[in-house]
Amino acid sequence: MVKQKVYRKHIQLTEFQIKRLYELSEFDGVDPAEHAMRAIDAYLKNKKTEVPSKGQAQIRTKVRDQSKDPQIEGAVWLSGTVNQYEFSALILKTPAKTAMEKGRISKLSIWDPAVRKATNNFIGACIVNYDRGWDIRPSRRAEIYYHPVKAMLDDFINQH
Known part of the structure; x- marks a missing residue:
């Protein structure tokens, strides 16, 4: 079955x-x-449902904004774009049990800004959402956007 x-x-x-x-x-x-x-x-x-392969999808990930979180000492918010999607992540100063893979990524959201604007619903527009636990895991279609963002965040963590 x-x-x-x-x-x-x-x-x-x-x-x-x-x-x-x-x-x-x-x-x-x-x-x-x-x-x-x-x-x-x-x-x-x-609806077009073919998933582009990693080679076909020209993934462009860039950090648009970096700001300190005033509520959590040493934490940094990163936001940017990955192709047509936007993302935002909270990076902690030290690893935490509730962070992704018990590391320093406490929150990570990747969403479609067009859907968010049309529906005025953040969670409904998300293709990935981690908020001290998985709310929306990356689907097969979302993995090609999630992995470059995660790699970029890991690089940021290794440099800071």
Whole structure:
């Protein structure tokens, strides 16, 4: 048996959309949830889902801002871009149990700024989110952006 992947995205339908689903269900006798799943499957099938290989994806990672965290002594916030995504990371002065791999990266978020602006939802726009524990682990699609950012952060840590 193949275990299906569970996505942590939620879609909220408007009252009009819900009403239309029930009208369609009354018309053809199919469960409204089945109609919703078919629509999602059709959308995903038409969406470009190929994952670029590491060689194809021209990953450009750069630090845009570096600022001290006034609440945590010696901690530094780094933010920047990795291709079309933005990232932000909190680097601690010393390793911590709750940091990534018990190191110094306490928080790391990588998000799509277009989705964040359109939805006004930070977590919904994230492709990776670590906040003293994994909230959103890097998916296969997100790994090609996560690994260069993580390597750049590791280099920063080794230099400081």
